[in-house]
Amino acid sequence: MKEVTLEVNGKKVTKQIQDHTLLSTFVRDQLNLTGTHIGCDTSQCGACVVHVDGKSVKSCTLLVADIDGSKVTTIEGLSQNGELHPMQAAFKKHHGLQCGYCTPGMIMSSVDLLQNKKNPSDEEIREWLEGNICRCTGYQNIVAAVKEAAKNS
Amino acid sequence: MIGSKVERTEDKKFITGKGRYTADITLHGQSYAFFIRSPHARAKIKKVDIAKALKAPGVVSILTGEDIVKDKIGGLIAGWKIVSKDGTDMKLPAHPPLAHEQVNYVGDHVAVVIAESLEEAKNAAELVTVDYKVLKAVVNTADAMNSENIYDGIDKNLCFDWELGDKAKTDEAFSKADQIVEIKLTNNRLVPNAMEPRASIGDYNSSSDQLTLYTTSQNPHLTRLVISAFNGVHPEHKFRVVAPDVGGGFGSKIYPYAEDVVVAWAAKKIGRPVKWVCERTDSFLSDCHGRDHVTHAKLAVQKDGKVTGLHVDTIANLGGYGSLFATVTPTYLYAPLILGLYDIPTAYCNVKAVFTNTAPVDAYRGAGRPEATYLIERIMDQAARELGMDRAEFRKKNFITKFPHQQCLVHNIDSGDYNAHFNKALELADYKGFAKRKAESAAKGKLRGIGFSTYIEACGIAPSSVVMSIGAGVGLWESAEVRFNATGNISVFTGAHSHGQGHATTFAQIVSDKLGVPMENIDLVHGDTDKGPFGMGTYGSRSLAVGGSAITKACDKIIEKGKKVAAHMLEANPDEIEFKDGEFIVPNSNKKKTIGEIAFACYLPGTYGEIKSPLPEGVEPGLKETAFYDPINFSFPAGSHICEVEVDPDTGETKVVTYSCVDDFGNLINPMIVEGQVHGGLAQGIGQALYENAHYDETGQLVTASYMDYTMPRADNFPEFRIEYTCTPATSNPLGVKGCGEAGAIASPPCVMNAVIDAIGTDVSMPATSEKVWSALKNKTNSEKKVA
Numbered sequence: 001m002k003e004v005t006l007e008v009n010g011k012k013v014t015k016q017i018q019d020h021t022l023l024s025t026f027v028r029d030q031l032n033l034t035g036t037h038i039g040c041d042t043s044q045c046g047a048c049v050v051h052v053d054g055k056s057v058k059s060c061t062l063l064v065a066d067i068d069g070s071k072v073t074t075i076e077g078l079s080q081n082g083e084l085h086p087m088q089a090a091f092k093k094h095h096g097l098q099c100g101y102c103t104p105g106m107i108m109s110s111v112d113l114l115q116n117k118k119n120p121s122d123e124e125i126r127e128w129l130e131g132n133i134c135r136c137t138g139y140q141n142i143v144a145a146v147k148e149a150a151k152n153s
Numbered sequence: 154m155i156g157s158k159v160e161r162t163e164d165k166k167f168i169t170g171k172g173r174y175t176a177d178i179t180l181h182g183q184s185y186a187f188f189i190r191s192p193h194a195r196a197k198i199k200k201v202d203i204a205k206a207l208k209a210p211g212v213v214s215i216l217t218g219e220d221i222v223k224d225k226i227g228g229l230i231a232g233w234k235i236v237s238k239d240g241t242d243m244k245l246p247a248h249p250p251l252a253h254e255q256v257n258y259v260g261d262h263v264a265v266v267i268a269e270s271l272e273e274a275k276n277a278a279e280l281v282t283v284d285y286k287v288l289k290a291v292v293n294t295a296d297a298m299n300s301e302n303i304y305d306g307i308d309k310n311l312c313f314d315w316e317l318g319d320k321a322k323t324d325e326a327f328s329k330a331d332q333i334v335e336i337k338l339t340n341n342r343l344v345p346n347a348m349e350p351r352a353s354i355g356d357y358n359s360s361s362d363q364l365t366l367y368t369t370s371q372n373p374h375l376t377r378l379v380i381s382a383f384n385g386v387h388p389e390h391k392f393r394v395v396a397p398d399v400g401g402g403f404g405s406k407i408y409p410y411a412e413d414v415v416v417a418w419a420a421k422k423i424g425r426p427v428k429w430v431c432e433r434t435d436s437f438l439s440d441c442h443g444r445d446h447v448t449h450a451k452l453a454v455q456k457d458g459k460v461t462g463l464h465v466d467t468i469a470n471l472g473g474y475g476s477l478f479a480t481v482t483p484t485y486l487y488a489p490l491i492l493g494l495y496d497i498p499t500a501y502c503n504v505k506a507v508f509t510n511t512a513p514v515d516a517y518r519g520a521g522r523p524e525a526t527y528l529i530e531r532i533m534d535q536a537a538r539e540l541g542m543d544r545a546e547f548r549k550k551n552f553i554t555k556f557p558h559q560q561c562l563v564h565n566i567d568s569g570d571y572n573a574h575f576n577k578a579l580e581l582a583d584y585k586g587f588a589k590r591k592a593e594s595a596a597k598g599k600l601r602g603i604g605f606s607t608y609i610e611a612c613g614i615a616p617s618s619v620v621m622s623i624g625a626g627v628g629l630w631e632s633a634e635v636r637f638n639a640t641g642n643i644s645v646f647t648g649a650h651s652h653g654q655g656h657a658t659t660f661a662q663i664v665s666d667k668l669g670v671p672m673e674n675i676d677l678v679h680g681d682t683d684k685g686p687f688g689m690g691t692y693g694s695r696s697l698a699v700g701g702s703a704i705t706k707a708c709d710k711i712i713e714k715g716k717k718v719a720a721h722m723l724e725a726n727p728d729e730i731e732f733k734d735g736e737f738i739v740p741n742s743n744k745k746k747t748i749g750e751i752a753f754a755c756y757l758p759g760t761y762g763e764i765k766s767p768l769p770e771g772v773e774p775g776l777k778e779t780a781f782y783d784p785i786n787f788s789f790p791a792g793s794h795i796c797e798v799e800v801d802p803d804t805g806e807t808k809v810v811t812y813s814c815v816d817d818f819g820n821l822i823n824p825m826i827v828e829g830q831v832h833g834g835l836a837q838g839i840g841q842a843l844y845e846n847a848h849y850d851e852t853g854q855l856v857t858a859s860y861m862d863y864t865m866p867r868a869d870n871f872p873e874f875r876i877e878y879t880c881t882p883a884t885s886n887p888l889g890v891k892g893c894g895e896a897g898a899i900a901s902p903p904c905v906m907n908a909v910i911d912a913i914g915t916d917v918s919m920p921a922t923s924e925k926v927w928s929a930l931k932n933k934t935n936s937e938k939k940v941a
Contacts (some may be wrong), residue, residue, distance in 0.1 A: 005313075011415055016475060017395060018486060026266065028177075032169070032179075034170070034174075034176075034177035035169070035170015035171065035172070036170070037348075037349070037400075038176070039348045039349070039350065040349075040433040040859070040860050041432045041433045041434060041435065041859070042433070042860050042861050044859070044860035044865075045348065045433075046859060047348060052379055064512070071346045072173075074170065075168075075169065075170035076169065076170040076171075078169075078170075079169055084165075084168065084169070088169065091164070091168050092160055092161070092165070092168055094162065094163040094826070095160075095341065095825050095826065095829045096354040096831065097164060097167055097168065098401070098653030098654070098655070098829060099347070099348065099349065099398075099399065099400045099401040099652050100163075100164075100166075100167030100168075100172045100398065100400065101172075101174065101347075101348040101349040101400030101401060102348045103167050103168060104167075104168075105172050107168060108720075117822040122873070123869075125868070126868040126869040126871075127868075127869050128858060128867040129867075129869075130867045130869050131869070132671030133860070133865050133867065134348065134868075135346055135348050135401050135403070135833070135836075135837070135865075136348075136401055136653045136833045137349060137829060137832055137836075137838035138829075138831075138833045138834075138835055138874070138897075139829075139832075139836065139867075139871060140832045140834030140871070140873060141832065142868065143868065143873075147656070
């Protein structure tokens with residue numbers, strides 16, 4: 001067991017964890033932040049993407065023990081003061097989600113894309129999201145949503 | 154609101170991480186289940202030794218097949234009886250929720266370990282030893298009938314040998330044909346891969362004898378019925394099934410699985426909540442798969458291009474057991490649709506369904522109709538090529554043009570205009586400009602091909618009298634309850650279930666228009682057997698056509714009652730009251746009542762001094778109506794899809810570069826949601842054509858059991874789809890809707906494959922991976938050299 005302190009969605013949390021605790025299970029099971037989803041066991045699907053120190057990462061690939069002291073933002077921490085983040089609003093406007101399961105990871109990943117590139121082309125959006133699998137939407141409305149968010153950011 | 158692109162009311166919870174899926178639920182005192190699965194495709198279980206594991210830290214209980222027998226827990230069922238052509242009933246093996254004599258596929262359930270934590274359950278599972286006698290597995294669809302019998306009493310591994318159509322008449326058509334076109338096709342096995350893995354939590358209260366099962370279901374009422382009536386776990390009236398937010402289904406979550414039965418039973422047995430969440434590899438192994446047909450088809454054609462007959466022989470792989478909808482999928486959902494939207498005077502279809510040592514196969518997006526469409530559209534292309542006709546013209550020559558049209562097999566198609574969507578698709582795809590684009594691709598060293606596909610579906614399943622006469626174990630109506638609250642807002646209960654389809658929005662749009670109440674005052678309730686009437690769930694593009702119609706009918710009853718109350722309050726005759734935009738009006742007067750006032754009056758019918766009761770004599774208080782809607786016919790969406798692919802001959806890499814479709818779904822309630830459904834279907838269908846394949850090796854090991862090995866379509870695999878519509882309203886339901894959920898997955902596999910074959914000039918099977926396309930090109934070049 002090891003004690004770690006993280007800043008999660010703006011709040012400091014100190015918890016006892018096992019050495020092998022993954023960030024994905026930590027936020028779900030220990031912090032009850034169930035918006036981060038687990039869709040595979042091979043770090044392929046991207047449903048668990050969160051931000052660690054501002055960058056998107058598949059939370060199933062990180063040991064909590066390795067990120068002691070980091071700032072973590074999950075989907076629950078994206079909207080501020082009750083206002084949807086422009087990416088969240090764009091996903092709603094463009095019907096960029098259906099069952100909603102991949103959506104938190106998809107949004108967190110897309111937000112990071114715009115941090116790296118202000119006005120990505122369709123092709124750049126599709127390439128960036130290659131690590132996020134969606135089975136419902138066929139991706140087209142997700143691409144439209146990211147473009148809209150780029151316009152409004 | 155009907156016809157408007159209304160943003161979805163359900164979205165906010167999902168985009169803020171507040172969705173509540175089964176795996177998100179934590180119950181006080183819950184234990185964790187881990188299933189021990191068979192590592193062998195076919196084996197006898199000699200002994201399951203749990204003694205050591207029982208002593209492992211944290212273990213609460215370990216249950217095996219012997220416990221299932223002891224507790225008399227019934228097996229999983231196949232819900233649709235198929236009768237073979239010789240008049241005998243289909244043959245089914247027993248399907249116990251935990252195997253106790255024999256395992257029949259890799260992933261089959263052998264035991265469940267329940268512990269204080271998942272980790273402890275997994276660790277203890279390592280200590281369970283299962284002594285197997287491994288037997289030779291039967292894996293291949295085409296060879297299954299010539300292999301060893303998997304089950305005693307099921308000769309040739311044959312579940313049924315079924316036929317549809319007039320064989321003599323069809324044989325005659327072939328004897329008179331100018332040309333006979335033949336094709337052999339494999340419809341590749343797919344894994345549905347809803348992004349949310351399956352999960353279930355059982356919770357039993359021994360004091361009240363109430364059992365609750367939270368589960369990832371498209372169909373909670375059916376799950377309750379089956380687990381109660383057939384598995385015998387708990388009586389239906391004390392059993393609640395909740396399907397909360399469900400992360401996609403595509404057919405794979407229509408029916409209860411072994412894990413649902415075991416978790417519900419175990420929770421009752423140990424007196425504690427039991428939670429199970431599937432891991433992805435276990436999903437690959439144990440979710441029911443889709444497709445897996447091997448087909449030989451023949452088309453009889455006249456010189457002028459008129460098709461005069463179709464003969465189809467299909468072997469359908471059912472996997473290790475008969476799953477709930479497994480037997481109807483390759484029969485009644487398949488064979489009647491092999492005619493496509495062509496006017497073919499006679500046809501015959503024989504389907505042999507076989508058992509193999511692979512995961513059970515069941516309904517997957519389209520269920521039978523993609524297989525039918527793949528067959529007819531591939532053979533139509535082949536025929537046009539052999540006749541030297543333009544593939545578009547050949548199709549048009551054979552379209553049904555008059556409606557209603559009684560097909561030679563089963564369906565009576567009420568409406569459609571096939572030339573309308575085909576011509577529109579030709580324009581949308583710029584067919585005329587194809588030669589130029591092909592030349593441009595050639596200049597870049599790429600091979601470009603164009604593919605056509607037209608399709609017809611039978612949706613809105615289905616008239617109960619029809620389906621029950623052909624073997625269905627249940628009627629397929631749908632229920633709704635529209636419940637006004639005293640304050641004028643509305644709770645709508647539906648037996649359909651939304652797991653991405655946006656029912657909360659679409660259904661509210663219907664109620665809003667019907668009753669003149671704003672969308673924000675309407676809430677949709679679904680997915681809980683304790684709330685609302687029994688329903689038949691969501692699949693087969695039925696929710697709107699059947700469930701939406703039930704809601705419409707319930708709204709009509711509300712208006713009917715409202716008129717009586719309004720008439721009484723306004724001192725008028727009920728027959729003269731008109732209802733419009735949420736108001737009950739006495740014509741040619743200023744007398745009116747809003748529907749909110751009527752609702753309020755219905756709930757407060759007392760008399761207060763001078764104030765008389767607003768309810769007429771004999772009218773009950775309250776304003777809530779239930780309706781069950783049983784459709785009079787299937788609905789028949791149809792459409793035309795055209796795509797272009799580019800192939801790199803050096804690598805075989807194939808990309809869909811344009812995709813155009815024009816669909817006729819009848820009336821559209823929310824075009825934004827409809828478009829999303831089309832996109833998703835296309836992605837799955839293109840996935841089948843180019844990327845996805847569930848591959849078992851000869852020993853029955855699933856080689857593609859993770860996202861590392863099974864190619865899921867990604868964002869960069871697709872062009873921007875061009876989507877348009879035509880509309881001939883359905884006449885079989887009051888909304889005039891036809892269904893849109895499966896169209897994309899039905900039309901796109903043949904569309905893409907016809908384009909690939911057009912590009913490379915030789916046959917290739919699905920999925921047309923780079924390797925296969927490269928090899929096909931190489932073989933073609935080699936054989937051309939030999940000929941030269």
